[in-house]
Amino acid sequence: MTAIFLREFKGYFNSMLGWVLTGVMLLFGGLYFTAVNLQGGYTDLSYTLYSFIIVLLIFVPLLCMRSFAEEKRSRTDQLLLTSPVSIPGIVMGKYLSLLAMFVVPLGVYALYPLLMKALGAANFAASYSGLLAYFFLGAALIAVCMYLSTLTENQIVAALSGFGVLLVCYLMPAIQTLFTAGSSLALVVFAIILGAASLIIGLHSRSLVLGGGVFAVGCIALAVLFSVRSAALTTAFSAVLGALALFEPFLNFVNGLFDVTALVYYAGVAGLFLFLTGQALEKRRWN
Template identity: 50%
Template sequence: MKAIFKREVKSYFTGMIGYVVIAAIFAFISLYYTANNLVYASPDFATALYSTSLVMLFVLPALSMRSFADERRNKTDQLLLTSPVGIPSIVLGKYFAQLAVFAVPVAAACVMPLILSLFGSVSFLSCYAALFGYFLVGAACIAIGTCISALTENQIISYLATFGALLVCYMINSIQTLFTSGNTMAFIVFCVILAVAAVLVGLLCKNVTAGSAVFCVGAVVLVLLFKLRPAWLLTAFNQGLDALALFDPFIEFVSGMFTLSGVIYYLSVIALFLFLTGQALERRRWN
């Protein structure tokens, strides 16, 4: 794992991706920090961090898109999978390398609350709790992107799929409002989610028929449930959407409510998607 970690970190800084990701994240944090905290003399550093959470949707997919997709495109994944290194070590080595790059601007941002303290009273507990939450949500986004990267050999597809997944997680509250309204748009959103699921099944199975079968069967079940048990369907799906609200626990960190449940949620998301990444690699090893 150590060798893979070193190789991946070096590759990020051999090219431009590592520098661009670090510069983009730190630039936006600095921009909102200057506007919210320095110009208006506000001690609330957490607000500046929350304002930059949208940037993750655009920047972090660029960090994770090449992790496994680039290996498959260059046909070096076979060498990696046949090496004496285990699948967990491969996944963790690549994942920790991405975390190391993301940790650079987060570590640099740790200086900002100290600068604020020179001008007045600052709650360091609130500031650094928000920074910790910011790092956790970024780590979860990277884990999702790593999993998607393991499913394709095209970096552009990996980027767009990761961006789409994170965008859905970011807008989950708006989607929930759409579902609870009970209008016809709710059914359209169900169909879109079903179509995405069918595409993922098709990619995993490398079979268009399998993806089409999932969509057709799912569409029939969806129509029946929507007509016969609409209340049950909407309630059950809203509970599922709560689990997909990736950025909601971060709001608690920003609000000064450091909760253990939020930490456990992000660690669970990271563990789940790294496990799925390992399963995708294990399947490719034997096929």
């Protein structure tokens, strides 16, 4: 795992990608820090971090696009999967290298509260708790985009799919308000999600009968729930959409609250997609 971590981390800075991405994060961080904290007079760094949080929609997919897609394109993944390193070791080696790349600009951001204190006043507790939440947010987003990179051998496709998924998560609070009109729309969307899930189950199990059976049973359950408790569909669907709003929990830290549940949520998202990444690699190893 250590060898994979060092190879991946050095690889980013042996090319222009690592330098450019780090430079972009430092550029936007410096600009917003100057505008919000130095000129605006805010003593909390969380406001600055939230102001350019949208930059992560571009930074993270570009950072993660080559993690596994490039390995598949160049067929070096076959050497990696047949090496004595375990699947969890491969996943964690690459994941920790991506986290280290993300931590580099965060290390510079950690100096900003000290600069604010030297020039006037700084809220250290709020600033560093916001920085911690920003790290956990980035860790979750990196895990999502790294998993998407295992699904293709084209780096551009991996980057675009990562950007699309993160954009939907970023816009999810606005999307969530569109589904509060009634349960009928929630029923349609749940049926579409059920169809997609059934198709995935059928393809993975190589049994369309199983996929069709799951879809049929799910449709019956949805129909019964719609006829008996239609309002529950809207409530459940709103809860599902709320769980997909990855950027929303960070607002609690901007508002001055140290939300432990938000950190647990980000850790859970990262753990889930790291597990899915491992399963995707395990399937490719056996294939």
